[in-house]
Amino acid sequence: MRFRRYAPIAGLVLFVIALQLALSAAGAAYYFTQITMSVYYSLVALGLCLLMGYAGQISLGHAGFFAIGGYTSAFLTTHNIATSGGGSAVRLLQQLGLLVERQDLYGNAIVNLSPWLALAIAMAVTTAVALLVGLPVIRLRGHYLAMATLGFGIIVYRVVLGTAGLGEADGFSDVPPFRLFGWLEVNGRKPFAAQNYYIAWTLVVIVMLLGANLVRSRVGRALRSIRESEEAADALGVNVARYKLTVFVLSAWLAALAGVFATHYRGGIGPSEATAFKSIRYVAIVAAGGMTNLWGALTMGVLLNFLSLRGVFGSYDDAVFGAILIAIMLFAPDGLVRVPRLFRRIRKKLDGSLSA
């Protein structure tokens, strides 16, 4: 029982280590950058998988939460508070060790909030927005929920695109690395490539561990029961509204967390991260992974984002994800990781029509 529960996670850890060793040995370390980004993106897919695949609540606005996390942290860690006054508050932050002094791109000395504080604030902002959006929106079902979350995503996109303090069309490009502790930092420069590969995967392993436990628990069953029949779940004592809101906030946290880490890793974030295309891409990934399948969402999240970042899809990138979504819905509603089952079904159909 215990073994079956944790064996897949152990397998994942072994795979991650083996992949790193293989790539380093093959002198292909340049793959680390795209893999690391893909792993961060797959964190968004994991959250969306809990929300959409398990609880059955679609969100077409999850790129918005990724952007809220990334932009909040980018703003707070690049905004020079030495020039923005606020005397005693700044001194207090200084004494608490929550400020970082560094040089900007032009060699000027500036003072920023520490990324840890920025992370905390980003998560707090995400919580507030998720509750604000979630409380009214989670009462909606089906198409209405899809449209409302799409609207939310578009609002975030227009806000980051139209706000001078958020860099408008350019976004942020001077986001400092995030020193976690000691020598460990979220940093996109080459010497840090291997450790960042592990930092990203560590987050995903932790989320998989907690997520896989959650979906097999009482709460996991309650979430699936909501997906299957809200009325019946309600009649069995499941507080449908509260479960939906909680899983919505949880999935928003994962998206924002990914946004914060990816932004510090890449050293910037732009409005393209907040587009509806990005939101739909996350939905396509969860669908390709088989909807109610965290492992599928992880596999597809890493694989499809990696291919996309390698430029395999060329300038048809967004179109490819749209096509994937349509194809999955039509031909493989169980997702791509269940393709063997799909073949079995087709063969059964063929056998049936031959013998008939």
Place this chain on the structure above:
Amino acid sequence: MDRCLLDTQGLNRFFGGLHAVRDLELRVAEGDILALIGPNGAGKTTTLNIIAGALKPESGVVRFRGKPITGWKPHAIAGLGIARTFQTTRLFPRMTVAENVQVGRHIRSRAGFLAGMFHLPRTWKEERAIREAALAILEKLGLAEDADTPAGNLSFGRQRGVEFARALAMEPSLLLLDEPAAGLNIYETAELARLITRIRDWGITVVIVEHDMSLVMEISDAVVVLHEGSILAQGKPAEIQKDSEVIRIYLGEDHA
């Protein structure tokens, strides 16, 4: 023995211009099987839905063990130990039969999001208790062999059985049944009658909305006849069968 488990006072509910439930004063004695009968549109299912919290009344009070529960949300009412089944069976079709019944243990267990994620010893003890209780109920109802089948793959009759098992997993003190015999053949209906009387013998009070008169007369301790939203007659099955007004309105003129 004749303790009142649930009662309503001055209950009213409209659907547009239709007065579906009219000043209803219902009294359910603990340990009884109480049948709500009446022609279509008499307000039987509406009454059941108001008790279960799925509908709110325009006026009036619903009391459970003397405590007002009017307007409570369905999940809160379920939390009191009031279980229900639906007119059209509402299982969780893509979950296994065992999982369906395990959701029935929801109100009898506690693990939340954090407990679920960290899967600590207390949580896995609770999980084991949930699994065992669900299996025990399935065995009691002769459904154990289907435990790992997706509920949606079962025959209609067995699906109804699973819905019963799921409701019983709540260890309810009151069970509301909305036309449980609909769509069942005579053998399945006879089996259902035995099941419902067994449920009463386990100490669970039953309110049943049903059209099948032979079933109602066979198993009920008390019958309430609704007509246009209010009570036309109530009493023991034998008394109701003799009531000429009931016969005229409900069973049809030619029976009189």
